[in-house]
Amino acid sequence: MKKLFPFLALVFGLLHHSSIAQENLNYYVTIGVFAKTDNVNRLIEKANKEGLTAQSANRVGSNLNYVYVLATTEKRKAYALAVKLRAETEYKDTWVFEGSLGEVPVAEVIEPAVEKKEEPVVEKKEEPVVEKKDEPVVEIKPLEPEIKPAIDSSTLVKPIEKPIEPIVEKKPAGKPFYFKLRNVADNSEVKSGEVHVQEAVRATQYQAFKPGEVVYLEAPKNKRGSYTVVTQVPGYSPLSTVFNYQNPAGEKGSSDEVIIELPVTKAKKGDYVDFNNVKFFKNSSILQAGSQNELDGLVDLMKENVKYKLKIHGHVNGTQSRECFVRGANSSFFATNPSADRTEKNMSSKDLSTLRAETVKDYLLSQGIDASRLSTKGEGGKIPLYPEGGSLGPLNDRIEIEFTKH
Numbered sequence: 543m544k545k546l547f548p549f550l551a552l553v554f555g556l557l558h559h560s561s562i563a564q565e566n567l568n569y570y571v572t573i574g575v576f577a578k579t580d581n582v583n584r585l586i587e588k589a590n591k592e593g594l595t596a597q598s599a600n601r602v603g604s605n606l607n608y609v610y611v612l613a614t615t616e617k618r619k620a621y622a623l624a625v626k627l628r629a630e631t632e633y634k635d636t637w638v639f640e641g642s643l644g645e646v647p648v649a650e651v652i653e654p655a656v657e658k659k660e661e662p663v664v665e666k667k668e669e670p671v672v673e674k675k676d677e678p679v680v681e682i683k684p685l686e687p688e689i690k691p692a693i694d695s696s697t698l699v700k701p702i703e704k705p706i707e708p709i710v711e712k713k714p715a716g717k718p719f720y721f722k723l724r725n726v727a728d729n730s731e732v733k734s735g736e737v738h739v740q741e742a743v744r745a746t747q748y749q750a751f752k753p754g755e756v757v758y759l760e761a762p763k764n765k766r767g768s769y770t771v772v773t774q775v776p777g778y779s780p781l782s783t784v785f786n787y788q789n790p791a792g793e794k795g796s797s798d799e800v801i802i803e804l805p806v807t808k809a810k811k812g813d814y815v816d817f818n819n820v821k822f823f824k825n826s827s828i829l830q831a832g833s834q835n836e837l838d839g840l841v842d843l844m845k846e847n848v849k850y851k852l853k854i855h856g857h858v859n860g861t862q863s864r865e866c867f868v869r870g871a872n873s874s875f876f877a878t879n880p881s882a883d884r885t886e887k888n889m890s891s892k893d894l895s896t897l898r899a900e901t902v903k904d905y906l907l908s909q910g911i912d913a914s915r916l917s918t919k920g921e922g923g924k925i926p927l928y929p930e931g932g933s934l935g936p937l938n939d940r941i942e943i944e945f946t947k948h
Contacts, residue, residue, distance in 0.1 A: 568643075570620070570641075596609055617638075715760055722803045724803055735753065735775030736934070739771055768787060826866060826867035828867065828877070855899060856920045857941070859923060861922060861924065864894070866897075900918055902941055
């Protein structure tokens with residue numbers, strides 16, 4: 543029994559540690575993330591005045607503060623509230639953070655008891671005392687210092703000291719520029735997304751830069767001597783403008799860079815809600831597994847508000863026809879089924895977008911939502927948010943939900 547107790551104690555400690563780790567995994571319905579506490583406090587005050595219960599917590603290992611209105615261990619409950627806020631309030635960018643915020647408690651692990659064995663006592667024997675004899679004293683005389691002749695300092699040759707040359711940082715070729723994206727709504731600077739610099743509006747090649755950084759550009763090769771700048775920022779409408787390389791309009795920064803200001807406007811949403819996490823496999827009408835959380839939140843909202851009706855809009859990237867993988871009638875919504883799914887070799891972008899909208903509708907029907915409350919529309923690739931060939935082009939593949947209230 544004594545041998546079994548340490549083992550049980552160790553197992554209990556590990557289980558205790560595991561249960562605490564699972565409790566720390568929460569779902570936070572988040573309405574904003576900020577580095578500055580002033581912005582955090584303003585949003586909390588605003589949300590609480592509107593009837594929400596907002597608070598904030600810091601993400602461990604970062605300087606970002608998350609403003610959330612619900613923390614729960616129930617995933618479905620979190621996504622249901624997130625969809626509700628996006629559909630019924632101005633918080634259209636509400637999302638669910640999965641993980642832990644704030645300080646994580648340290649799990650207490652019980653150390654197993656170890657039985658101590660008594661060490662045998664060893665009797666030390668006394669060493670015999672040996673009488674030391676007196677050694678004869680030998681007197682050592684110190685050595686007399688050696689006398690060296692004096693050295694004439696005027697005959698010495700002094701080394702020539704070379705001046706230390708300063709290290710000159712080599713600048714990149716071209717002229718420095720700073721692309722400053724300004725949010726038209728509140729004049730704040732936007733540092734997400736990309737800025738594409740190209741020779742012409744329809745150029746197939748471009749240089750991609752992050753906004754808010756000093757970059758160097760060499761002179762353009764076109765005869766006009768100008769560059770076209772296109773912004774690609776998630777959540778904002780694209781902006782295209784032209785500036786002259788030799789005489790750009792803009793102020794100078796501390797590093798002599800020219801500041802090119804680009805006013806950007808948030809994409810209009812209205813009663814349309816972009817379901818960012820509803821994604822399909824490439825060129826297919828089969829949903830990826832991560833789409834289910836947001837769709838389940840939509841199901842709960844529809845069951846809570848029986849007066850809601852939806853129109854599901856499907857969008858794809860590009861207008862060209864393509865070879866597509868189509869979900870079979872009895873296949874899973876979130877996985878491929880080679881025995882039932884089929885391949886269409888020449889499907890139009892409109893047909894693919896329609897099938898994707900129909901897939902979302904079929905899932906809602908399977909969850910008990912009445913067909914009379916649902917309709918679909920395939921938009922093809924005619925309403926892109928971003929240039930088709932740009933780095934954000936794949937985000938044109940999306941599902942938008944139009945809410946009809948009556």
